[in-house]
Amino acid sequence: MRCTDCPIRYRAVCAHCEGEELSNLEEMKFYRTYEAGQPIVWEGDRMDFVGSVVTGVASLTQTLEDGRTQMVGLLLPSDFLGRPGRDQAAYNATAATKVVLCCFRRKPFDQMMRATPHLAHRLLEMTLDELDAAREWMLLLGRKTAREKIASFISIIARRQAALHKRQPGGRMVLELPLTREAMADYLGLTIETVSRQITALKRDGVIELEGKRGVILPDFARLVEESGDDSDGGLPA
Amino acid sequence: MRCTDCPIRYRAVCAHCEGEELSNLEEMKFYRTYEAGQPIVWEGDRMDFVGSVVTGVASLTQTLEDGRTQMVGLLLPSDFLGRPGRDQAAYNATAATKVVLCCFRRKPFDQMMRATPHLAHRLLEMTLDELDAAREWMLLLGRKTAREKIASFISIIARRQAALHKRQPGGRMVLELPLTREAMADYLGLTIETVSRQITALKRDGVIELEGKRGVILPDFARLVEESGDDSDGGLPA
């Protein structure tokens, strides 16, 4: 695929690159595809590339020795995987759905980072956004009830899906959960049974409707947000 | 104070700046001091500066409408406060102890960021480290028991204190908790009662000894780490 046709051309790490810079990137890039459930890299693995999620959803997880697992990152299209200057993976990365990754060989990418302020700035911007998201997530993990966690998660997915279509979230919405119940549990710091029960409860209360296992219909987005415990006024702009 | 005498000279955002760059920074900087408990900025406030913690400890917190509070950042000496390019505070920042802040006016700092790759690179590096720390924290919030949370927190403080003195943590250690029980509860996603009970329990079990309210003695650092639920093998290097 040529960069000019890329669906994440103006949102990924390459967003501000043009002309020669873009062709430099184009030269060091290659694509990889992973099926849903496949591991991408494992904690401690040597990682000779970094890259962007082009399509699909991937997760970053950490585990304790006894197997307790916490998701610590959810990578959607345009999100960046890997840390420049570090050649060992710090987390397990897994494809949650089918994933297409636009990879850059690490060496030349690191070099280009040093030489290209554009690139470093864009990555800084993205990393700061990710840090904000992580902090929102910490509030969820530390202080929200199971019901609020589920409502928050669905509303996050709804927002991102709306953003993909360049819309404001609101009113009636139809969406597809990109995660299994187990992955949702790992995201939210819950068990899969609690996830299932709270989804059932939200359905019983008319906040959501279900369409198969992954499909969710929101009769009223605002109603869901009320259930999420968040301030209704939306917080800061990005 | 002159930058050359600064205790965080080679760890803060200015670490890689020399010569003219350093004197540029020196010109736009000024110091502020806050007493323990004082607010530094409030979420939504206009923020006309960014800066580094020189001495002391500050916290970033988020709250839900009903008052539930979660700490989302713990700023130690050399840590950076504020986001370049954003003029509204996204979090509440509070001095946990007496804090000295080295502030830079935002406008000239943003400008210098654009012009000085050094600075942007350093900030990227620091932000990536902070993201790693946030992800470790998410694992704690989502999956650890109250006892493990307390043990983890004390071990984090022990590690950082050791790092300040350029030592490896280990063996017998004496330390000072920089947070009240309430702030610890907000850090860990617990109530202050549970914090208190678990500290008592760790003391009863000989994992820690107490010296007043804030003083903690570790007879054996490794023993504490065992209680924290973390892999003993220390994880990745920074």
Add this chain to the structure above:
DNA sequence: CGATTCCTTGACCCTCATCAAATCACGTGG
């Protein structure tokens, strides 16, 4: 010595985890 603030301890209960089983969705081969 009160007054205030921070911390500890106790009693009780609720949310969510655990263990177990039933149900559902789907693909496979007879």
Add this chain to the structure above:
DNA sequence: CCACGTGATTTGATGAGGGTCAAGGAATCG
């Protein structure tokens, strides 16, 4: 087409961990 197996999800019964409410210490400051 249907029995069967497999993995994901739901549902149920039970209990423990940690929250809530309330009271009692301890340290600090006037």
